[in-house]
Each structure stands twice: as C-alpha cells, then as structure tokens.
Amino acid sequence: MLRIIVILIAASFVAAPGVAGATDAANPDADFKAFRDYFTKRFPNVPLTDFVNGPYSMDSGLRKQWEAIEDFPPYDFAVDHGKEMFATPFKNGKTYGDCFPNKGIGVRQNYPYFDVKAGEVVTLELALNRCREANGETPFSYVKDEMASLTAYMAFTSRGKAFDIKIPDDPRALAAYENGERYFYTRRGQLNFSCASCHVQSAGQHIRTEVLAPALGILNAMPIYRSEWGSMGTISRRFVTCNSQVRGVPLEPQDENYRDVEYFLSYMANGLPVSGPGARP
Amino acid sequence: MRLAFATVGLLLFGIASQTQAASTTQAEFDAAVAAANSAEKDAGVLKNRWTTTEQALASAKKAAAAGDFDTAVKEAQRAEALAKASIAQAKEQDATWKAAVLR
Numbered sequence: 001m002l003r004i005i006v007i008l009i010a011a012s013f014v015a016a017p018g019v020a021g022a023t024d025a026a027n028p029d030a031d032f033k034a035f036r037d038y039f040t041k042r043f044p045n046v047p048l049t050d051f052v053n054g055p056y057s058m059d060s061g062l063r064k065q066w067e068a069i070e071d072f073p074p075y076d077f078a079v080d081h082g083k084e085m086f087a088t089p090f091k092n093g094k095t096y097g098d099c100f101p102n103k104g105i106g107v108r109q110n111y112p113y114f115d116v117k118a119g120e121v122v123t124l125e126l127a128l129n130r131c132r133e134a135n136g137e138t139p140f141s142y143v144k145d146e147m148a149s150l151t152a153y154m155a156f157t158s159r160g161k162a163f164d165i166k167i168p169d170d171p172r173a174l175a176a177y178e179n180g181e182r183y184f185y186t187r188r189g190q191l192n193f194s195c196a197s198c199h200v201q202s203a204g205q206h207i208r209t210e211v212l213a214p215a216l217g218i219l220n221a222m223p224i225y226r227s228e229w230g231s232m233g234t235i236s237r238r239f240v241t242c243n244s245q246v247r248g249v250p251l252e253p254q255d256e257n258y259r260d261v262e263y264f265l266s267y268m269a270n271g272l273p274v275s276g277p278g279a280r281p
Numbered sequence: 282m283r284l285a286f287a288t289v290g291l292l293l294f295g296i297a298s299q300t301q302a303a304s305t306t307q308a309e310f311d312a313a314v315a316a317a318n319s320a321e322k323d324a325g326v327l328k329n330r331w332t333t334t335e336q337a338l339a340s341a342k343k344a345a346a347a348g349d350f351d352t353a354v355k356e357a358q359r360a361e362a363l364a365k366a367s368i369a370q371a372k373e374q375d376a377t378w379k380a381a382v383l384r
Binding site: 024030031034035038181182185186187188189190192194196200244247248249251255257 | 328329330331332333335363366367370371374375378379381382383384
C-alpha cells in the first residue's frame with residue numbers, strides 16, 4: 001500500500017506543460033497550433049514530416065537500424081495478405097472496396113471521421129468490420145492478424161497522402177474530439193500515467209531500452225509490426241497495450257474512448273503524411 | 282475411562298475450535314471480498330480499473346479456495362484499497378486533466 005501511495009505521489013509531481021485554466025472549452029484550432037508548436041520547438045532539428053517516423057525521428061542509432069530493416073520490411077507479408085483479402089469477394093460477391101470511397105484505395109488519411117448520421121467517430125478498423133457484417137461476414141478481431149493486414153494494405157496504398165481529419169459543425173463531433181483530448185491527457189492505471197506522460201512530456205526519452213515516440217504523427221505509421229510483439233498490431237492493439245503497461249485494465253477495442261482519442265490524435269496530425277504500415281522495435 | 286472421556290472431550294473441543302475459527306475467517310473473507318468487488322465495480326463504471334486490483338482479487342479467491350483465509354482476507358483488503366485508489370484517481374483526474382493540455 002505504501003508503495004502505491006509513493007508511486008501516486010511521485011507521479012503527480014511529474015511536470016505538466018502548458019498549465020491552463022480547467023474550464024476552457026475545446027478549441028481544436030488552438031490545440032492544433034499549440035500541439036505543433038510544442039513539438040517543433042522542442043525538437044527543432046526534426047523536419048515536421050519526420051515526426052511520423054516516431055522513435056526514428058528522435059534517435060539516430062535506431063534510425064540506422066530501421067533503415068536497414070526497411071530493405072526487407074517485416075510488414076510486407078501483411079500488405080500482401082491484405083491485398084489478397086481486398087481482392088477476394090465476400091460470399092455475396094461484394095468486396096471491401098464496395099464499402100469505401102475510391103474502392104478503399106488511397107483513403108487511409110481520411111480516417112477516423114465523424115459520422116453525422118450516427119453521431120459517432122468511425123475508425124478504419126470499425127468501418128472494415130461493419131463492412132464485413134453488412135455483407136454477411138463475421139467481424140475480425142480488432143487487434144491483429146486479418147484486421148492488421150487489411151489496414152496495412154489500405155495504409156500502404158495511401159502512403160504520402162496528408163492526414164485530412166475534419167470536425168464537422170456539429171456539437172457531437174466537438175464533444176467526441178474533446179472526449180478524445182480528455183482521454184489523452186487523463187492519468188490512469190496504478191502507475192498514474194496519461195498518454196501524454198509518455199508521448200508529450202517524455203517524447204524522445206528512454207523507457208528502459210525503448211525510445212518514446214512523439215505524440216505528433218504517432219498514428220500515421222499504423223498499423224505496425226512490432227519486434228516486441230513478433231507480429232503486426234493495429235491502433236486498437238496499441239491503445240490496449242498502453243493501458244496495460246501503466247497497469248490499467250484496457251477498454252474493449254473500439255470503445256468510444258479509444259475511437260475518440262484516435263480522432264483527437266489524428267486531427268493533431270493533419271497535414272502529416274501517412275507512413276504506414278510501419279515497423280517498430 | 283476418565284482419561285478416555287477427557288481425551289475425546291479435548292479432541293471435540295479442538296475440532297470445534299478449529300471449525301469456529303475457519304467459519305469466522307470465511308465470514309471475514311466473504312465480507313472483505315464483497316467490499317472489494319463493490320469498489321471494483323464502481324471503478325469499472327468510471328472505466329478506470331487497475332490490473333493490480335484484478336490480480337489481488339484473483340489471489341484472494343485462490344487463497345480462499347485453498348482454505349488460507351488469512352491470506353485471502355489480506356488480498357481482498359488490498360484489492361479494496363487499490364480499487365478505492367483507482368476511483369480517487371479517476372475523480373481527481375476528471376477535475377484536473379485540462380491543466381495538462383498543451384497551450
């Protein structure tokens with residue numbers, strides 16, 4: 001018990017940048033500018049578009065390893081698998097392409113989006129499983145395997161395209177954005193860490209042998225092959241793992257909070273290129 | 282004969298004492314685990330459960346199943362403390378998260 005108290009007290013003293021009034025309403029434009037300013041001023045030698053390469057933009061040694069890995073990318077099998085799945089019709093004869101604009105090619109940068117009819121954030125992973133269900137197929141696990149392959153292929157066809165996440169003029173969309181922002185900055189788990197504790201306040205620093213990726217552009221490389229996992233993982237897998245690592249019980253993949261934090265982070269990455277699928281240590 | 286009665290009496294007393302102690306500890310465990318479960322349920326409503334609470338609850342139930350009620354009660358009480366800390370964290374963060382937002 002004493003150890004818990006010590007951890008909680010110690011973590012509560014970790015510096016939080018940009019302290020502001022607690023009653024401010026959500027302002028995505030101001031957040032966007034502040035977010036970008038923070039990272040570009042803190043890492044003035046990192047080109048803006050390089051933030052999407054996560055830890056490799058922060059550490060020259062890791063970058064050399066990554067450049068060597070890219071000669072034979074470990075995500076290639078997933079891209080091929082996803083391409084094959086994309087081309088294979090469902091039992092009813094339709095394909096994934098029938099569920100997406102431009103047949104699903106080169107559209108990754110537009111996800112997640114706020115669906116004004118349903119009043120919710122729709123991620124690429126959610127859209128893919130809804131596509132399957134609408135065509136009489138069972139949904140895939142959200143965290144790896146087939147879902148990772150499908151999103152890897154869709155990201156691959158979108159490489160270089162700038163994130164273009166919109167917040168429609170709808171109070172529900174703004175509420176979803178703010179909920180995502182809240183989730184991002186809220187401390188949780190016994191270790192009392194927020195997403196921002198690692199990926200804003202400690203970006204570029206080591207946590208054991210790992211270099212913490214900056215939050216700016218952190219989703220642009222998804223899905224990723226992680227050597228730690230020995231397999232591909234989706235954005236859902238990343239969120240679930242992050243929660244577990246701070247000793248928090250993860251939410252269900254595609255929980256509203258996870259979709260909203262993806263919405264918030266993707267909006268912060270607007271203008272930055274899709275670099276996925278990626279490879280990480 | 283008197284010795285035999287005395288021996289049987291002592292045995293019965295011993296058994297009764299053990300049963301009494303086990304029964305009391307089981308009741309304490311039931312109360313402790315109920316309190317822990319209740320707090321953890323509240324943490325779940327706030328979507329802020331901790332893995333360590335779940336582990337402590339599992340340890341408590343495992344110890345109880347093995348008849349080790351001393352450990353079971355301690356683990357259940359630890360689970361309750363952890364669950365209450367997670368609730369306090371969620372409430373505190375709900376009021377303060379905006380202070381961490383980049384401006």
